Amino acid sequence: MRGADPVVSIASRNLFHDRTRLAVSAGGVGFAIMLVLILAATYDGVYRQAGLFVENSGADLFVGQAGVVDTLHSFSILPLNLSEEIATIPGVERVCAIISRTVEAHVGDSEHPRTILVGYNATHGTAGPWRIVEGSRLPGAGEIVIDQVLARKDGLGLGSEVRIGSKAFRVSGISADSNMFIMQYAFVRFEDIVGLVLPPGSATYFLVKVAPGADADVVRQAIEDRWAGVDAFTVAEMAANNREVISGSFLPILLVLYVIGFVIGIVVIGLTVYTATMERAREYGVLKAIGAGNARLARVVLTQAVALAVLGFLAGLAITAAAAAIIGAAVPEMTLYFAPTAFPQVFAAALGMSAVATALPLGRLARIDPASIFRRG
């Protein structure tokens, strides 16, 4: 008690008095923290991945069919010869037509119905895989670059065969950062899938590289003014649109799960602190009788709750680290991204849990009658 507020010392001693209960409670809060952190990392992982293809495309503008605002859920189809006309717009340096479709990829007896197949012209320097962990970045004729998650799931390596529709491709490279939770990107030469996933003479997007010194917004406006049937987006806009799709799909579900995690944390802290308060009700009565006011005693409960939240947060970090390792090994398509801001936010949430959780014990504490500690006579 040296140097500390005696009432706060009582709080910490009460909390540490039953170490088994403390460990169970901190573990319970830790699991709630882990749930929130893993959910946040899952969301942040998918959110981040959703824009990577566009951001690493090397283009300045994405041109698609009018009304198509993202590359994930919308389907764009444009005549391939439009590419040459776009190239005549002042300020355009280069135009690269790509085909991007969600297809079924067959590997042996298994199939992956949600593979995002990208056909591109490898010589243009746009739209290909942006991080290679094995093999070649540029697929040759009949070759395919697949994501490492797909490779791990099916035991594929360089030289393995992947079938798209009626055509077989040989794996020539393995890429990273091209996993989109339940979908993975795969990259082939444009001409290899002409007529396979789109009618001949068509493309899904045109990736425009703006000439040095030209203004991308001016070029975009010129393209949209000239063709009513197309929409053009800067890379930043298209990446944001893709992420918006993810937010719209995931966020409502995640919010429900966040609330569940938060409620679990509140219940565990609340019950622990309430039980500790009730066990010591008589002592709180003594403190009231000898002159401690409700505000002073509220600090006991708050101190216990905050201490439990901090311990629970630390336990949560340890549990999260273990869970992340297990998830990474067992479910490789689940890309977890722990944003640095997530930790202070979840810590603040843990403190918020403790504040809410004290409502019940604080109410009970306020009603403790100091006279009740006396024998009735």
Next chain:
Amino acid sequence: MIVDALRATGVTKVFGEGGSEVRAVDDVSLGLKRGEVTLIMGPSGSGKTTLLFALGGLVRPTAGHVWIDGHDLAALQERKLPRVRLANFGFVFQDFNLLASLTARENVQVPLELAGVRPAKARERAGKLLKALGLGGRLDFLPEKLSGGEKQRVSIARAIANLPKVLFADEPTANLDSKLGKVVAGLFRKLARATGTSVLMVSHDSRIVDTADRLLLMEDGRLRAME
């Protein structure tokens, strides 16, 4: 002129209402003089503990006034009562009511630190007080390691740590053997003489009658002097 440390006038406490109304304390007026030991005796249910609650600011009287240090406890805001109790009163309980997670010395430090005494000074004063009560070898013992008499002495030290104007003791000898009971009652008398604290004891224990300066009898909520 001798000024009362505490003065109560017309204190009445009624529980319930209508047919179930119980008048636990009925129009009691009482003054507690400095340095005086007052003992209230009476049968169970006579209202003596309720009177002690009312005088100690633990129960608000239905009617009447309790004056201490310029405050009328009967009219004082609820949130201000703890501060007045801390500054003016000490309480000794039948069951000692020490804080189980704190050592003997820390139990005595609590009211000192609540009153704003710096921790190091509070620790020093608590140690001196316990040594004066013969507990120098038990300073860092938890209550569970102390005997009944030692616990009661710690609770007395806690009660007098802030040099209260009035010390309330509710059956302070009930859990002690005859010899220890007399020792504890003797401590109250010495304290009253040495510090001018008024001591108000409520007890069934006739063995401590001779330690009191004034004997009062409580019956059916009313107080009268004993012959």
